[in-house]
Amino acid sequence: MSDARQQLVSRVASDRPFEVERSALESMWLSAANDLLAERRQQIPVLSRVADSTGVESISSLEDLVPLLFAHSVYKSYPRSLLDKRRWDGLTNWLDTVAASSVKDVDLKGVETQDDWVAALARSGHPVYASSGTSGKSSFLPATPGDREFTMSCIIRAVQWQHQIQPDQSNAVVVLAPSQGSSRALEYYRLFAQLYGDPDRTYFLTDEPALLSDLTRMASLTKSIADGTAMPSELTAFEADMADRRRRIDDDWDRLADVVVGMSGDRVIIQGFWAQQWTLVERLRSRGVAHLPLHEDSLLGVGGGTKGANLPPDFEAQIFEFYGLSASRQASGYGMSELSAAMPQIGDRYVIQPWIIPLILSEDGTELINPSSGQHEGRFAFFDTAIEGRWGGLISGDRVIADFDTPNVTIVAGSVARYSDLRGGEDDRLTCAGTVDAFVRSLTGDGT
Amino acid sequence: MTKLNIAHIVKGEVVEGNETEHGALVTPALNLDSLVWSRREPLPAADVSLDEVIDLLVEVGTRLDPDTNPWLGEAMAWAGESGSLSPRLVEESYRGLPGLFSKESLRFQVETELGWSAATGWSDIPDPWGGTHHVRAFPPRLVHVVAGNTPGTAAVTIVRGALTRGVNLMKLGSDDPLTASAILRTMAEVAPDHPTLRSFSAVYWKGGDRSIENALFRPQYFDKLVAWGGEAAIRNALSYIGPGFELVAFDPKVSISLVGHEALQSNLTLKESAAAAATDITIYNQGACASSRFIYAEGTRGDLREWCEVLAAEMGLDRPLSDGCGVPVPEDVRDEVEGLRFLPDDYEVFGNFTTGTVVLSDEPVSFHPDGKVVNVVAVPSLDSALEYVTVATQTIGIYPRARGVEMRDALASCGMQRLVALGEVSTKVPGVPHDGFFPLHRLVRWLVDDTGTI
Numbered sequence: 031m032s033d034a035r036q037q038l039v040s041r042v043a044s045d046r047p048f049e050v051e052r053s054a055l056e057s058m059w060l061s062a063a064n065d066l067l068a069e070r071r072q073q074i075p076v077l078s079r080v081a082d083s084t085g086v087e088s089i090s091s092l093e094d095l096v097p098l099l100f101a102h103s104v105y106k107s108y109p110r111s112l113l114d115k116r117r118w119d120g121l122t123n124w125l126d127t128v129a130a131s132s133v134k135d136v137d138l139k140g141v142e143t144q145d146d147w148v149a150a151l152a153r154s155g156h157p158v159y160a161s162s163g164t165s166g167k168s169s170f171l172p173a174t175p176g177d178r179e180f181t182m183s184c185i186i187r188a189v190q191w192q193h194q195i196q197p198d199q200s201n202a203v204v205v206l207a208p209s210q211g212s213s214r215a216l217e218y219y220r221l222f223a224q225l226y227g228d229p230d231r232t233y234f235l236t237d238e239p240a241l242l243s244d245l246t247r248m249a250s251l252t253k254s255i256a257d258g259t260a261m262p263s264e265l266t267a268f269e270a271d272m273a274d275r276r277r278r279i280d281d282d283w284d285r286l287a288d289v290v291v292g293m294s295g296d297r298v299i300i301q302g303f304w305a306q307q308w309t310l311v312e313r314l315r316s317r318g319v320a321h322l323p324l325h326e327d328s329l330l331g332v333g334g335g336t337k338g339a340n341l342p343p344d345f346e347a348q349i350f351e352f353y354g355l356s357a358s359r360q361a362s363g364y365g366m367s368e369l370s371a372a373m374p375q376i377g378d379r380y381v382i383q384p385w386i387i388p389l390i391l392s393e394d395g396t397e398l399i400n401p402s403s404g405q406h407e408g409r410f411a412f413f414d415t416a417i418e419g420r421w422g423g424l425i426s427g428d429r430v431i432a433d434f435d436t437p438n439v440t441i442v443a444g445s446v447a448r449y450s451d452l453r454g455g456e457d458d459r460l461t462c463a464g465t466v467d468a469f470v471r472s473l474t475g476d477g478t
Numbered sequence: 479m480t481k482l483n484i485a486h487i488v489k490g491e492v493v494e495g496n497e498t499e500h501g502a503l504v505t506p507a508l509n510l511d512s513l514v515w516s517r518r519e520p521l522p523a524a525d526v527s528l529d530e531v532i533d534l535l536v537e538v539g540t541r542l543d544p545d546t547n548p549w550l551g552e553a554m555a556w557a558g559e560s561g562s563l564s565p566r567l568v569e570e571s572y573r574g575l576p577g578l579f580s581k582e583s584l585r586f587q588v589e590t591e592l593g594w595s596a597a598t599g600w601s602d603i604p605d606p607w608g609g610t611h612h613v614r615a616f617p618p619r620l621v622h623v624v625a626g627n628t629p630g631t632a633a634v635t636i637v638r639g640a641l642t643r644g645v646n647l648m649k650l651g652s653d654d655p656l657t658a659s660a661i662l663r664t665m666a667e668v669a670p671d672h673p674t675l676r677s678f679s680a681v682y683w684k685g686g687d688r689s690i691e692n693a694l695f696r697p698q699y700f701d702k703l704v705a706w707g708g709e710a711a712i713r714n715a716l717s718y719i720g721p722g723f724e725l726v727a728f729d730p731k732v733s734i735s736l737v738g739h740e741a742l743q744s745n746l747t748l749k750e751s752a753a754a755a756a757t758d759i760t761i762y763n764q765g766a767c768a769s770s771r772f773i774y775a776e777g778t779r780g781d782l783r784e785w786c787e788v789l790a791a792e793m794g795l796d797r798p799l800s801d802g803c804g805v806p807v808p809e810d811v812r813d814e815v816e817g818l819r820f821l822p823d824d825y826e827v828f829g830n831f832t833t834g835t836v837v838l839s840d841e842p843v844s845f846h847p848d849g850k851v852v853n854v855v856a857v858p859s860l861d862s863a864l865e866y867v868t869v870a871t872q873t874i875g876i877y878p879r880a881r882g883v884e885m886r887d888a889l890a891s892c893g894m895q896r897l898v899a900l901g902e903v904s905t906k907v908p909g910v911p912h913d914g915f916f917p918l919h920r921l922v923r924w925l926v927d928d929t930g931t932i
Contacts (some may be wrong), residue, residue, distance in 0.1 A: 075820060103810065109825070121820065127820040138710035253844075258868050258892070362604025 034061035038385040039416045042184060047380040048374075052438045059387045062415040063089045067098065070421055076104060076125040077421045092389060093398045095390060097421040099389070099411050102368065104128060105169040113167070113246050118147050130419050131171035143243035144168065148212045156419075159214045159367045160242055161282035167249075168242050171367055173419035180416060181214070184223050184383065189361050191374055193329060195226065195299070203227035204290060205311055206302025210239035211412045214294070214367040219301055222331075226299065233289050235306075236282040266468045290322065297325035303334025308345050311352045323354035329362045364446050368424045370416040379433065379440035385415040388439040390432045393449065403435050405442065409449065421439065484655045485683060488512050488661045490675035503579060503652055508690065513679055513802040514699040515619060515645045522673040523643045526618045528598050531640050532584045537668045542633075542818050544572050544833050549660035552925075553629065556656055562803045563763060571628050571762075575661075578633050578908070582823035586909040588641055591918035596873020597641075600927055612927035617644035618701045620692065620921060623685065623715065625706035625728075626654030627765055632680075634908070635704075636661050640674050642921050648680040653915065655682050666681065686714050697722030704728075707767065726920050728913050731767040731872030732846075733758075736860050736885065736902055737775040741785060743895070748785055751877045754901025756792035758875045759852045760800030760834070768873045768903050771847040773854045774863035777922050779826065779838055782856050786828045786836045793850055799904055800850075803833045807849035832856025842866055861887060872913065875900040 036373040038058050070159070071078045081087075084097040108124040111117075118141045125133050136154040149172070151158050151270050157178045159171040173181075183428060189195040203226060205219045223232045241343070251268055254260040289299075291314065300307065307330060314322055330349070342348065350357050364380040365372025373380035376476070382388050390399045390408035399408045410430040415421035429452060432446035484505040485494040495506025515521065523531070535793060541547055544554045554572045558565035577583070588597050592615045595601035600612035621638060625631045632654060639646035648658050658680040665675045684688045695718035703723065705715045707730045719725045735758055736737075740753035758770040773789075775782050796802040817833055818825035825843075828836040834850040837843055841852045857863050860881065866875070871894045876882050879899035886897050894913045896906070906912075 076816075079819070101809070101813055103813040104817070109814075109818060109821065111841055115845075120824070122820060123823075124817070256868060256870070257865070259865075465625055 032065035034058040035065060035385075035415050036416065038062055038228070039180075041384045042180070042416075048191075048376075048382045048383050048438065049407050050117060050438060055384050055438065059413075059415070060089055061129065062385075063095055063387065063413055066415060066422065070130055073130045074421050075099070078156045082338065084474055088202070092387065093401060095387070095389060095413050095423060096274050096391065096398050096411075097395065099395075099413070099420055100128075101395075101425055102169075102366075102427055105171050106167045106367070108167075110249070113144065114250055114331060116142070121147060122151075123149075125158070125170055129197050130421070131156075133172060143241070145212065145239075145243050145248060147242050148242070158212070159217075160212045161214070162242055162245050162290075162303070163365050168245070169367070171420060173417070177370065177417055177419045182218065183372050185218055185365070186221055186225060188363060188372065188374035188393055189299075189329065189331070192361050192376060193359075195329065196224035197227065200228055201226050202231040202284065202293060202296055202298045203233070204293075204298060204302075205232075205234045206286070206300065206306035207234065208236050208238060208338075209234035209238045210237065213240070213244070216240065233286060235286055236279070238278065238282075273373070283309065283313050286310065287317065289318070290314065291319060292326065292367045294322055296328070298328045299331060301331040304332055304345065304349075305334065305341065307332060308341050309348050310348050314352070321352055321354060326355065327359075328353065328355060329359050329361055332357070333362050333365075334338060350465060362443075364430075364441055364443075366426060368380070368414075368426075369412065370422075373429075375443050378443045379436060380443055381447075382438055383416075385416045386436065387415065388432065388441075390439075393429070400439075401434055402432050405431055405435070407445075408429050409442070410446075482655070484910075486679070486681040487659050488679045488681065489515075490662065490665065490666060490671070490678060492659075492666075498874045500652065500682070500684050502657060502808040503682060505655075508683060510690065510693055513647055513681065513694060514586060515806065517619075517698070518613045521617050521619075521643070521645055522676045523645075526643060526673050528588065528594075528643070531621055531674055532581060532588075534669055534672060534674055534699070535579050535584055535637060535640055536581050538665050538848070539576045540574075541664050541668065542575045542579065543828070544569070545663060547660070549663045549733070550657070553654075553656035553660045557629065557654065558845075561653065562806070564804070566796075567799065567801060569760065571630060575629060575633050576598060577675050578630065578637055582636065583750075583908055584641065584662055586907075587637075587917060587918060590909045592922065593918040597918075597922075600630075602930070609709045609928075610930040612930055614927070615642070615918075615922040616925045618921055618923050619641055619645050619699065620702050621647040621649065623706060623711055624651060624654070624658065624702040625708070626651035628762060629654060631659040631706060632658035633661060636665075637676065637908070638677060638917055641917060643674070643677070644701075644922075646679070646909060647694070649677065649685070650682045651685070655824065670721060685711060690738075693716065694876065695891065701917060702726050702921065704921065726917075729870075731913070732772075732870050732896075733768050733770050733873040733875075734866070734871060735770045735773040735875040735877070736863055736881075737758075737773055737785075737877045737900065738860060738881050739776040740881075742777060742781055747878075748788060751900065752785055753792050754875070754877060754899075755789055756795070756834075757797060757901045758903040760793055760797060760850060763800055763805040764848060764850050764852075768906070771852060771904070772842055772866065773852060774857050774860065774866060775854055776858070776860055777856055779856045782838060782854060783826070784836045786826070786854055789852070789854070790829030790834055792837045793829060793836070794832075795854070805834075807831045807835070807851060811845060811848050812847055813850060814843065818843070848862075849850065861888070865891055867894055869893040872896060873898060875902050875903050877901075898901045 052285045071081045080098060086094055086098055089095055106294055108121055112120045118138045122136055136151050143149050146156050148160050156174060157173050160168045162168050203223050205223055207219055266273045363372045363374040373382050389411040390406055391411050393409055395409050399406050410428045411425040427448050429447050429449050431442040433440045481502050481504050483496050486506050493506045497506045497507035510560055542550055544551045554568055558568040564892045588594060596613050597617045600614045603611045603613050620634050624635055624678045650658055662678050662680055703715050704726045705712050706728045709730055712727050715725055735755055737751055741747050755773055794802050818837060819827050826838040837853045842855050847853050867889055874889060874895045875896050875898050877900035882897050
């Protein structure tokens, strides 16, 4: 690791690493980015192609980084037919094109599903963070075991920075998510429960793993409906399975609600995205519990998008009111699996770690905005100098408002939205061109 | 963003105003009551002779020259600035409008789709038991949700509405809020207060606005909802469909090409077939339902490489209905293609995102090719392409044309709606089936008077 990178990354050891002035970082940022470009373009085929085609040989300003940033979709740029045909060797070859060290030594024996494939990679020393996508295609982010450890060590400290809660296994912890699964969020919940939770008072929604292959199964069936090869009995069988699963999840929520009802007055940490937090409150209300006052030092670990979750506009206020908590009793932040460390919310800002170079771009992702002062809206992108397993430069799909008047760049809390959501709704264009998707009525999954 | 203030046409009259804003579009306030025609009153144009209607349309057609017609000129200029097509293509599409108003075309449509006698009045049909029935293609009450990706849609809607002689409420899209009004204003200039003109309204509201649509889309006011494309628009329309209120959907579709091994026979056939394929792919810069997106070609990938090279080059040429370069490739398509470049064992990429991209593979790609991106799929025989023809398949261009006969029944069974020689997709004429039906036939109400039966 080069000097500059070493200096940036080693700040992780300080108490509050995000409290460094931008001016003290900028020269190290450029130097670290330069070293990484030279090193990674030898290792990552996709980067080498991008660098060759843009002609960027070195980084002398932050602008130079922009054409080298990957689109977030790069990590799901494999053809879906590899999943449909269970071509794990093909998928491995694809992963190799975005990974900094070869993953081809993975042992694929016995791999039947994406989940098996991810597990096999992890066993071979190539941990991969998978995140599910709507099209049935998940993103796969290659990492090294060191990356994984580094990331967890960072995000696990957020509640210490925010609320001075210590990892002393003394807390009642409720996790509104499965205890198993290969996404980064689930790994974080597991580790959080282990370090902060009192083993006798730690509860997960379910032990049934969240499987990537469930989504793929849905996507494969949708494809065979579109192709005209699916038979009606396959549809009813699928609907019945989904209905079963829904019933199981329903039972899980009931079980968890039983536990939480008994926690009235306790100091509890409830971890889960907003949509799940809302589900729990609704579940408790449906049992006639109008309020469930928790100890005032309780904490809600929240986050996540709320699109499609059908939440009332004041869901946040309702949730805090339900537990009798002040709205400050939340641990939230802005993050994505592509970052080595999420940005915890401190006060009314999401703060950025010093080894991550924040890049605020024009909406189309081609121009760097990063001004010297003021608040500016733009597309969030970054170059993360801590990542070993893949290229650290990425353009997100998010619109943010960034504040350049704070010591380092920060993001205004609550300002994050997806451009794709912002654009939706205003469009009233009609064209005769369609896709086969229009001909596939969606499966309800409720057996009706 | 500059705002565009449009006028509404209500029962043939121009309504100006700027009371309502929809993003960049400013419109007069809607008076919902003025948008329906009472069933208690006769339809304005029901008894106008069809010859008179055709003469009116022909005269309108002669005045649809954007150089001399200020309304059409404005529509064309706006479309050139705001749309995804280049000003040259926009102009090309506007200059094609008069052709839709030719006497031969109008008479041919009535003749093939309705039959002249049923279209003009109660037509006698004797039955085998000695009775006689009087059948009429009765003028309908239609509400049209008009697609706006080309001006032809507005023109075709007006032609069909006039020929069926019912009443027509056109709900315009934000991508073409001007063409329909321009044509109707031209009609007003030709024949002010003509019953056909009074049978048309063309207004804008935001598609899906339930407070408006739930009030208007009812059988008491309209017989049929004519919806063009757009899955969301059609699904939205469905919520209003019920007894007495029917949906006529021009479904959103995908088109493909079939290329036989004959294409590879000689340099001549190679060039000819690749040029024809490029023509069909790039119709309206691949923005139309008829634009081909997948080409199933007989041969191995090795056999087809040279053909793909030539195809990619042909896609970069300016054609009457396409721009040689500069068509934006959607971000997701771009990402997918970039990903495939790293899997050379399964996918080969020819061309580029500026002039056109060809992906050659043994199986269709899993994304929707768009922005002048096409997927050539190598198949051992055209029969093996049948598995890729589905209910979503609209037009199939085939090379050579002679192979159409051997394939057409099987293709039709799989879902195809129109078969055409490769390169001739855009030569579609009115008067033959469109999207699986005769449009005029579907639009009218087929009524019978049995009092003649003995």
